[in-house]
Amino acid sequence: MDIKLKIWRQSNTASPGQFKDYQVTGITPDMSFLEMLDVLNEDLTARGEAPVAFEHDCREGICGSCGFLVNGLAHGGRHGTTVCQLSMRFFKDGDSLALEPWRAKAFPVLRDLIVDRSAFDRIIQAGGFISANTGSAPEANSILVPKASAETAFDAAACIGCGACVAACPNASAMLFTAAKLTHLNSLPQGQPQRDQRTLNMVAAMSRELFGSCTNHGECEAVCPKQIPIEFIGNMNRDLVRATFRRRREAIVVAGTQRA
Amino acid sequence: MAASSVVSEPVVKAGEAAGSAAAFGTNRLLLLWSTVIGKKIVMAVTGVIMVAFVIAHMLGNLKIFAGPKEINTYSRFLREVGMPELGYGDALWIVRLVLITAVTLHIIAAVTLTRVSWQARPIGYRERKDLETSFAARWMRWGGVILAVFIVFHILHFTLGMVGFQPGQFRELHVYSNVVAGFSVWPVSAFYILAMLALFSHLDHGIWSMLQTLGWSTARNQATLRLASRLIAGVVFAGFVSVPVAVLAGWIQ
Numbered sequence: 439m440d441i442k443l444k445i446w447r448q449s450n451t452a453s454p455g456q457f458k459d460y461q462v463t464g465i466t467p468d469m470s471f472l473e474m475l476d477v478l479n480e481d482l483t484a485r486g487e488a489p490v491a492f493e494h495d496c497r498e499g500i501c502g503s504c505g506f507l508v509n510g511l512a513h514g515g516r517h518g519t520t521v522c523q524l525s526m527r528f529f530k531d532g533d534s535l536a537l538e539p540w541r542a543k544a545f546p547v548l549r550d551l552i553v554d555r556s557a558f559d560r561i562i563q564a565g566g567f568i569s570a571n572t573g574s575a576p577e578a579n580s581i582l583v584p585k586a587s588a589e590t591a592f593d594a595a596a597c598i599g600c601g602a603c604v605a606a607c608p609n610a611s612a613m614l615f616t617a618a619k620l621t622h623l624n625s626l627p628q629g630q631p632q633r634d635q636r637t638l639n640m641v642a643a644m645s646r647e648l649f650g651s652c653t654n655h656g657e658c659e660a661v662c663p664k665q666i667p668i669e670f671i672g673n674m675n676r677d678l679v680r681a682t683f684r685r686r687r688e689a690i691v692v693a694g695t696q697r698a
Numbered sequence: 699m700a701a702s703s704v705v706s707e708p709v710v711k712a713g714e715a716a717g718s719a720a721a722f723g724t725n726r727l728l729l730l731w732s733t734v735i736g737k738k739i740v741m742a743v744t745g746v747i748m749v750a751f752v753i754a755h756m757l758g759n760l761k762i763f764a765g766p767k768e769i770n771t772y773s774r775f776l777r778e779v780g781m782p783e784l785g786y787g788d789a790l791w792i793v794r795l796v797l798i799t800a801v802t803l804h805i806i807a808a809v810t811l812t813r814v815s816w817q818a819r820p821i822g823y824r825e826r827k828d829l830e831t832s833f834a835a836r837w838m839r840w841g842g843v844i845l846a847v848f849i850v851f852h853i854l855h856f857t858l859g860m861v862g863f864q865p866g867q868f869r870e871l872h873v874y875s876n877v878v879a880g881f882s883v884w885p886v887s888a889f890y891i892l893a894m895l896a897l898f899s900h901l902d903h904g905i906w907s908m909l910q911t912l913g914w915s916t917a918r919n920q921a922t923l924r925l926a927s928r929l930i931a932g933v934v935f936a937g938f939v940s941v942p943v944a945v946l947a948g949w950i951q
Contacts, residue, residue: 457824507823507825507826509825509827510823510825510826510827511827511829515827515829536824536825538823538824538825541819541821541822541823542818542819543817543818543819543820544818606826606829608815608828608831608836609815609818609819610815610818610819611815611818613735641733641734641735642733644734645733645734645814648817648818649818650814650815650816650817650818650819651734651737651738651811651812651814651815651818652734652738653811653815653835653838653907654835654903654906654907654910654911655828655830655831655835655836656830656831656835657828657829657830657831659830660829660830661829667916667917668910668915669915669916669917669920671910671911672910672911672912672913672914672915672916673913674735675735675738675739675911675912675913676912676913678730678733678735678736678739679730679739682726682729682730682736683726
């Protein structure tokens with residue numbers, strides 16, 4: 439297979455970027471999308487040009503490192519698939535593909551297709567801790583977890599933090615990501631003691647990182663490689679109302695909230 | 699606070715940032731309003747109020763098909779309801795005040811959140827395709843602007859009789875003749891129908907959207923709720939548009 443590529447090249451955050459055209463040949467249908475880029479980069483390196491920078495780690499769809507837009511669709515738009523798991527057999531010989539990095543104020547481009555997603559880390563950090571004992575494994579039946587809660591938490595915990603939800607969102611909102619992280623811990627008995635505080639702080643962190651505001655388009659859910667449902671956004675909204683009205687003992691303080 | 703000057707601390711501990719406590723005080727409603735999600739919830743709750751009003755208004759309008767006496771009596775009833783405990787028109791003014799508050803909060807929240815979203819992606823995509831979203835969802839903001847303009851016109855028109863009528867043509871409480879005279883001017887009817895299309899679109903996405911925002915939409919019932927939302931929007935649209943259509947077609951005169 440021969441593929442025509444139009445790739446966003448940007449040497450650092452400060453410099454302006456532009457699209458550049460490339461041609462890759464000798465692609466086999468069983469290569470992954472990132473392997474196709476590896477072929478391109480070997481070719482570029484041999485010619486003395488700078489290889490295309492893209493993030494990758496596990497290449498099996500579970501680490502959340504990779505991700506960019508392929509022809510306007512995050513991760514290439516195949517249901518429940520990261521771009522590293524996207525196989526070249528889904529494309530045709532002679533296809534032209536445009537690759538563009540996630541675009542959001544909160545995700546500055548570091549180089550080419552790599553963006554800085556540390557805003558996500560700070561949202562998670564704002565969530566604080568859960569009061570679980572560490573050390574040897576606890577007795578399995580000491581805390582009973584209802585089946586439905588365990589399943590909900592597990593579905594939410596599947597979020598790999600790749601950022602596709604923000605990238606696909608017309609508002610560049612991080613609601614699906616934050617909702618997944620909150621639903622994960624707020625669904626479990628172990629997450630209850632800090633539930634309200636965690637919700638207030640993570641929602642505040644989301645605003646502080648200058649993500650946009652959700653208008654229920656559902657684009658996030660459509661591109662999420664882990665198929666996190668927007669139902670979790672509703673859970674988060676309810677948890678925020680609960681957190682706002684239930685906290686009685688402590689002063690109501692949301693750390694460093696930027697007023698939206 | 700300028701957007702560019704916002705710096706996040708690596709670790710945030712609740713209770714440490716005293717500055718925000720001063721901003722919110724201890725008022726829980728203000729705390730909720732200060733968050734982006736809180737404003738969405740305000741939009742959803744005010745949306746419920748406005749949808750209820752719009753349905754009641756549409757049903758009231760249909761009385762025109764029962765003849766002049768029926769609808770003129772209804773308009774007097776709206777002013778006399780609650781008497782003698784309330785004065786003439788008091789009940790109507792209570793409803794109006796609730797609606798004015800709802801509309802104001804809805805618009806303030808919408809404008810604030812729109813600004814947040816527009817600032818969240820300063821450099822746009824060369825190409826970004828939509829997979830899931832609908833025309834209605836993408837037109838929420840501009841449809842809302844059309845509706846806001848329409849509501850101002852509509853109040854000046856049928857409530858106050860200040861625009862769209864010949865001098866002396868508009869008579870307070872003579873709803874039937876006012877409606878027939880008002881809709882006989884075709885550009886007025888055309889704008890009315892256009893605004894009702896915007897309302898259909900706004901409700902199509904809006905009714906489901908408020909259920910989603912308030913956490914009632916689940917992966918399982920989402921398709922049903924979306925369909926119900928579209929059906930309610932369709933019924934409201936048909937009910938409102940039937941009046942100018944009937945006037946222009948000469949069915950009521």
